[in-house]
Amino acid sequence: MIEYSSKNIRMWSMLGETGTAGYVLNELADKNSDLAVLTADLCFYSGLERFKACHPEQFYNFGIAEQNMIAAGAAMAKEGMDVFATTYATFAVGRGLDQIRVNMGYMKLPLKILGLAAGLTGGILGATHMGCEDFAIMRSIPNMNVIAPADCTETAKAIECIEKLKSPVYVRLSGGQRMPIVYKEDFVFELGKAICLKEGHEILLIATGSMVNQALEAGQILENNGLSCKVVDMHTIKPLDKVLLEQSLHYKMIVTLEEHSVFGGLGGAVAEYLSEKKRHPILCKIGIGDFYPHAAPYDILIKKCGLGIEQITEIIFKRYQENIIE
Structure with missing residues (x-):
């Protein structure tokens, strides 16, 4: 159970949505041995250093091989695991689209993709690292759920909500560190309800x-x-x-x-x-x-x-x- 204290909410804001996601996944893994986290050579930038140290048997680094990561993650989800795959949004959606379309859309396998540095967040690295087309692509995939949290508190709520969801999900994480706080306390998060x-x-x-x-x-x-x-x-x-x-x-x-x-x-x-x-x-x-x-x-x-x-x-x-x- 994630604690939505004012202290945690302030800390998450300093971490940004990506760091918050790593924190929450680590907390969930403490109580869920079936939870697995995959990354494409972005352990540090995915905020997963603590997760890797605390749960090495639940952490998988595929290197710069997004297609393999998504295909393997979907297969693990098919076997009943609660799987989160993380990489830059533009690489997850751009490079992994065939696997997303077939394994997640057509086969309905409940892999959860966390698209990091979406929108303009990775802009210091240039247009190749900006993810400004992901909504358009992902919402056109049948059976796909698409979420974009407003702040770090909502990021935590969204990840907690979809942990056991038996449907494919794409979560778009944007904004930098020291992200403005929209939700200053715990609240009800419901998929599909604004x-x-x-x-x-x-x-x-x-x-x-x-x-x-x-x-x-x-x-x-x-x-x-x-x-x-x-x-x-x-x-x-x-x-x-x-x-x-x-x-x-x-x-x-x-x-x-x-x-x-x-x-x-x-x-x-x-x-x-x-x-x-x-x-x-x-x-x-x-x-x-x-x-x-x-x-x-x-x-x-x-x-x-x-x-x-x-x-x-x-x-x-x-x-x-x-x-x-x-």
């Missing part, structure tokens, strides 16, 4: 992953300037919370916010849902444009891609004025 963080009646901000904190900040600025905003953490991209969307058709505008390409991710999923409705609000999709960002530190890339709090607020104000105010 969480309302702030009420409002004019604009609905639906955010996922590291952008949830940005949405909260932007929502408050909009509120201070006379626009009532509801902010939702859509932590599960697939299955999408369609109940929430059905209850949101009265809003003047819906804004999706993600550290992912504007094509095929959260914004695309919401657009697909709204396209089947006779009447629906204006949709504003905010994400990474149709380009590969140059190498730079994470904070700089966030602003270069238009995902800073002030930039988000400006985009929403502009779209609202163009489409809503007559």
